[in-house]
Amino acid sequence: MSNSGYHVLSELETIQYVKKIPGLFSENALLICKELGDGNLNLVFRITEKGTSGKSIIIKQALPYARVVGESWPLTLDRSRIESDALMIQNILCPGLVPKVYLYDKEMSLTIMEDLSTHINMRKGLITRNQYPHFAKHIGTFLARTLFLTSDLALEPQYKKQKVVKFINLELCKITEDLVFTDPYYDATTNQFNPLMKEVIKEIWDHAELKLEITKLKERFLTHAQALIHGDLHTGSIMVTEKDTKVIDPEFAFYGPMGFDIGNVVANLLLNFCAHEGCSLDQKERLQYQDYLLNIVEEIWTIFEKEFRALWKGNESSFYASVQGYDDDYILRLLQDTLGYAGCEMMRRVIGLAHVPDLESIDDPKLRAKGERLALAIGQQLVLRRETVWTICDLTALVRYIKNREVDED
Numbered sequence: 011m012s013n014s015g016y017h018v019l020s021e022l023e024t025i026q027y028v029k030k031i032p033g034l035f036s037e038n039a040l041l042i043c044k045e046l047g048d049g050n051l052n053l054v055f056r057i058t059e060k061g062t063s064g065k066s067i068i069i070k071q072a073l074p075y076a077r078v079v080g081e082s083w084p085l086t087l088d089r090s091r092i093e094s095d096a097l098m099i100q101n102i103l104c105p106g107l108v109p110k111v112y113l114y115d116k117e118m119s120l121t122i123m124e125d126l127s128t129h130i131n132m133r134k135g136l137i138t139r140n141q142y143p144h145f146a147k148h149i150g151t152f153l154a155r156t157l158f159l160t161s162d163l164a165l166e167p168q169y170k171k172q173k174v175v176k177f178i179n180l181e182l183c184k185i186t187e188d189l190v191f192t193d194p195y196y197d198a199t200t201n202q203f204n205p206l207m208k209e210v211i212k213e214i215w216d217h218a219e220l221k222l223e224i225t226k227l228k229e230r231f232l233t234h235a236q237a238l239i240h241g242d243l244h245t246g247s248i249m250v251t252e253k254d255t256k257v258i259d260p261e262f263a264f265y266g267p268m269g270f271d272i273g274n275v276v277a278n279l280l281l282n283f284c285a286h287e288g289c290s291l292d293q294k295e296r297l298q299y300q301d302y303l304l305n306i307v308e309e310i311w312t313i314f315e316k317e318f319r320a321l322w323k324g325n326e327s328s329f330y331a332s333v334q335g336y337d338d339d340y341i342l343r344l345l346q347d348t349l350g351y352a353g354c355e356m357m358r359r360v361i362g363l364a365h366v367p368d369l370e371s372i373d374d375p376k377l378r379a380k381g382e383r384l385a386l387a388i389g390q391q392l393v394l395r396r397e398t399v400w401t402i403c404d405l406t407a408l409v410r411y412i413k414n415r416e417v418d419e420d
């Protein structure tokens with residue numbers, strides 16, 4: 011892709027840039043621009059109009075390298091095309107569940123989108139034990155609609171294959187292939203873990219059966235072009251208010267296994283569950299919040315399955331709808347994939363390069379290890395036992411069982 015006019019914007023240049031775009035702000039508007047500074051890979055600017063209008067937008071610009079690492083890790087600018095295309099598709103399939111895209115500028119590798127400054131990063135909300143009564147309904151619907159409606163279940167096969175080509179995402183998939191499925195399972199230099207976890211992690215490196223199952227899941231991630239998945243659907247990619255949910259940051263989107271997205275949502279709720287084990291919290295308060303988290307896991311799947319089946323029924327003319335029992339078989343495979351990928355995500359967030367603030371915010375390494383040990387125990391069992399699970403309640407029962415086995419309640 012040629013980006014001959016591309017250059018990295020400063021805050022000042024961003025203001026000059028938006029002023030030239032018709033329909034965003036009036037010519038004389040006084041604009042303030044701030045780079046939010048918490049993007050892992052990209053620049054995220056907020057531009058606000060001074061005065062009473064309160065109008066604001068977000069500009070997300072891809073850098074030719076990964077921001078967290080720097081120029082030594084070059085990264086394609088094409089990810090901004092993937093992100094804006096995915097956001098536009100998701101907005102059509104699930105209006106209101108992603109930020110609106112106002113403009114995509116290919117040359118500058120940037121997207122102008124709706125500002126969600128009224129929302130907070132869901133991970134932060136879960137760390138402070140907020141509750142989101144509509145979240146399960148929103149994310150269950152998002153998953154069912156984006157996954158079903160971009161798959162062969164809904165699309166004509168040739169059209170779907172053209173979409174697969176458009177969403178080939180070589181470099182970002184490689185990040186996942188390495189950091190989720192490969193590096194955490196041997197003594198890779200990219201790994202970073204709590205030294206107190208060394209022994210448990212060594213057991214994982216020596217666990218032949220686990221490594222075999224991880225390899226099967228990796229192969230499925232590489233080869234199973236099932237639906238247009240978000241590809242990085244952790245709780246930091248979700249912005250919430252009590253009433254609203256918006257999924258952001260689909261730059262890892264590609265055609266992959268549906269269970270990877272569902273599994274990432276489940277894993278990040280379970281990582282928060284584990285982190286609460288390491289917090290110096292009142293026991294009753296901790297147990298209540300942990301119950302709340304397991305309830306949302308059940309609710310998400312239940313809503314997902316209901317919506318997914320409704321879409322299936324509504325598509326009666328399709329070949330798949332006419333094959334008796336295929337829907338049940340498909341959904342069971344999805345549930346089992348969900349467990350497998352949830353397990354992978356839980357383990358890599360303890361062993362690998364990118365950790366989660368839920369656990370990292372626990373200062374005392376001993377307390378943190380308590381949560382991390384539980385995360386590794388649950389992660390392993392989700393991978394190893396995924397094919398023995400038939401319902402979402404089997405999953406939450408398994409989590410409860412492992413927690414009771416691993417943790418001495420004081």
Ligand code: ADP
Pocket residue numbers: 046048049050051052053054068070109123124125126127131246247258259261
């Ligand atoms: P990166 O892909 O570089 O990690 P993200 O898309 O995750 O970037 O955005 C980084 C942060 O910027 C988010 O955690 C959020 O705080 C903020 N942000 C991103 N998009 C929006 C938006 N549309 N509205 C408000 N804040 C946003």
Ligand code: MG
Pocket residue numbers: 050051259261
């Ligand atoms: Mg990102």
